Amino acid sequence: MSEQVPPVGPPDLAPQPEQASAAGGSAPAAGSGRAQVVTAAAGDAVSPSSASSDHASVDRASTASPAAADTADVIVVGAGPAGSAVGYYLASAGLDVLMLEKTSFPREKVCGDGLTPRAVKALTAMGVPIAEKDGWLRNKGLRIIGGGGRIELDWPDLSSYPGYGMVRQRTDFDQILARHAEKAGARLIERANVISPIVDDRTGRISGVTTKDGRQFRGRLVVAADGNSSRLSIAMGLHKRDDRPLGVAVRTYYTSPRHDDDYLEAWLDLWDGRSLLPGYGWIFGMGDGTSNVGLGLLNTSTGFGEIDYRDLLRRWLAAMPAEWGFTEENRTQPVRGAALPMGFNRTPHYTGGLLLAGDAGGMVNPFNGEGIAYALEAGEIAARVITQALARPAAAGRERVLKTYPQQLKDAYGGYYTLGRIFVDLIGKPSIMQFCTRHGVKRPAVMRFTMKLLGNLTETRGGDAVDRLLNAVSKMTPAA
Numbered sequence: 001m002s003e004q005v006p007p008v009g010p011p012d013l014a015p016q017p018e019q020a021s022a023a024g025g026s027a028p029a030a031g032s033g034r035a036q037v038v039t040a041a042a043g044d045a046v047s048p049s050s051a052s053s054d055h056a057s058v059d060r061a062s063t064a065s066p067a068a069a070d071t072a073d074v075i076v077v078g079a080g081p082a083g084s085a086v087g088y089y090l091a092s093a094g095l096d097v098l099m100l101e102k103t104s105f106p107r108e109k110v111c112g113d114g115l116t117p118r119a120v121k122a123l124t125a126m127g128v129p130i131a132e133k134d135g136w137l138r139n140k141g142l143r144i145i146g147g148g149g150r151i152e153l154d155w156p157d158l159s160s161y162p163g164y165g166m167v168r169q170r171t172d173f174d175q176i177l178a179r180h181a182e183k184a185g186a187r188l189i190e191r192a193n194v195i196s197p198i199v200d201d202r203t204g205r206i207s208g209v210t211t212k213d214g215r216q217f218r219g220r221l222v223v224a225a226d227g228n229s230s231r232l233s234i235a236m237g238l239h240k241r242d243d244r245p246l247g248v249a250v251r252t253y254y255t256s257p258r259h260d261d262d263y264l265e266a267w268l269d270l271w272d273g274r275s276l277l278p279g280y281g282w283i284f285g286m287g288d289g290t291s292n293v294g295l296g297l298l299n300t301s302t303g304f305g306e307i308d309y310r311d312l313l314r315r316w317l318a319a320m321p322a323e324w325g326f327t328e329e330n331r332t333q334p335v336r337g338a339a340l341p342m343g344f345n346r347t348p349h350y351t352g353g354l355l356l357a358g359d360a361g362g363m364v365n366p367f368n369g370e371g372i373a374y375a376l377e378a379g380e381i382a383a384r385v386i387t388q389a390l391a392r393p394a395a396a397g398r399e400r401v402l403k404t405y406p407q408q409l410k411d412a413y414g415g416y417y418t419l420g421r422i423f424v425d426l427i428g429k430p431s432i433m434q435f436c437t438r439h440g441v442k443r444p445a446v447m448r449f450t451m452k453l454l455g456n457l458t459e460t461r462g463g464d465a466v467d468r469l470l471n472a473v474s475k476m477t478p479a480a
């Protein structure tokens with residue numbers, strides 16, 4: 001159980017009880033949730049069953065003296081894309097932000113390493129230098145293979161998004177983002193493994209966190225950017241929702257002549273016996289002599305949870321031309337897997353002083369499994385809300401602003417993610433998946449539409465008929 005520690009630090013760290021209740025501040029106390037040990041940290045392997053359930057193992061908070069606590073305006077737990085984006089934007093706004101990261105950089109993170117134009121735009125907005133000479137490999141679009149067809153689609157030419165994507169190994173990528181946040185003024189403490197929240201027992205609000213080695217950190221607000229497992233959210237009583245989609249993906253690297261491909265490549269033909277599975281395999285050339293190769297599946301398939309992902313990967317790659325080199329001798333890293341929490345599978349995104357961003361809030365796009373762009377964007381939204389909230393003199397005013405965060409996320413993605421849930425339910429039926437693959441891939445107009453839909457790449461205003469249609473449908477679809 002989490003220890004309940006009275007707040008220390010600047011007088012306005014925590015609202016008075018009446019202010020909290022007037023503002024509806026009713027976070028589940030840490031003592032009511034259970035701090036739990038979970039398996040899918042950066043780079044950790046998961047099994048499908050562990051990916052879809054929260055494991056319970058109660059932690060005890062440290063008994064270190066509260067006087068030893070380090071304080072900041074905002075504590076950000078996790079320095080992946082979401083945490084670094086929050087850190088960067090808050091520091092840029094002049095706030096004192098402390099990022100706590102359990103690993104130390106550089107470190108591995110299980111990922112496809114693919115960045116769509118949406119992610120490129122988010123990186124550009126943060127001022128991350130992305131010149132090709134600095135190791136950012138650009139790509140022109142997507143090659144889709146399936147149902148006997150093969151089509152190359154360039155990224156759409158839009159004013160809202162750049163016409164190129166990129167790849168970058170997460171070992172570099174996450175370190176670059178974290179250092180970028182530091183340059184903006186964020187403080188980063190590595191090897192700080194947060195094990196429990198500190199909850200004000202008068203208000204039920206989170207007022208800081210405790211790390212495994214007993215250090216305490218206090219803030220006016222805390223951001224959970226600790227990824228899919230989000231031990232912090234669980235400890236605050238925020239569990240994964242079973243009514244939202246979830247994916248599992250595995251990946252590895254091979255030395256391959258295909259390493260300098262100009263297109264990200266997606267294969268839709270993943271078979272389990274006679275059933276076409278909802279998901280895709282990918283081959284992303286990394287430009288360094290290797291290809292990132294992997295596959296991801298959705299939990300809407302009947303066999304989800306029983307599929308042997310490594311074996312499926314092996315069988316899929318066995319059908320590839322030998323000259324591509326996807327063989328055991330050329331494999332440079334272990335096959336690793338992790339979960340993809342989709343379509344807001346952990347809510348609410350704000351409660352009692354805690355905001356959730358990125359995978360912690362289940363923000364992966366259900367249509368294509370992309371999570372980096374959404375982690376960066378949510379980080380920006382969270383930071384914007386926090387900056388405005390902390391500028392308010394009274395606790396009730398701050399709380400009013402903070403409560404707009406879930407709504408702002410819904411406005412940005414809610415309708416689209418609802419459509420995504422319908423999509424994953426549909427393609428979970430092998431006959432529908434087979435029909436779409438067989439009849440879609442050979443039709444360029446259908447595939448251009450599909451690319452915009454799946455990549456969430458439409459003009460934000462105006463655009464062509466497809467943009468207008470997709471935007472209208474997303475807006476009309478209720479945010480869940």
Ligand SMILES: Cc1cc2nc3c(=O)[nH]c(=O)nc-3n(C[C@H](O)[C@H](O)[C@H](O)COP(=O)(O)OP(=O)(O)OC[C@H]3O[C@@H](n4cnc5c(N)ncnc54)[C@H](O)[C@@H]3O)c2cc1C
Nearest residue numbers: 078080081082102111112113114194227249358359371372
């Ligand atoms: C196999 C696979 C392939 C993928 N491919 C792609 C892709 O090609 N493109 C794409 O856009 N998305 C992809 N994704 C999704 C993407 O990886 C995530 O959506 C993205 O990393 C989310 O960023 P985040 O910052 O929210 O979380 P994370 O990247 O998971 O970062 C969380 C951070 O918090 C730290 N942390 C965790 N617990 C604690 C703790 N207790 N204390 C302190 N720190 C903690 C972790 O060490 C980590 O650094 C893929 C996912 C998988 C599994």
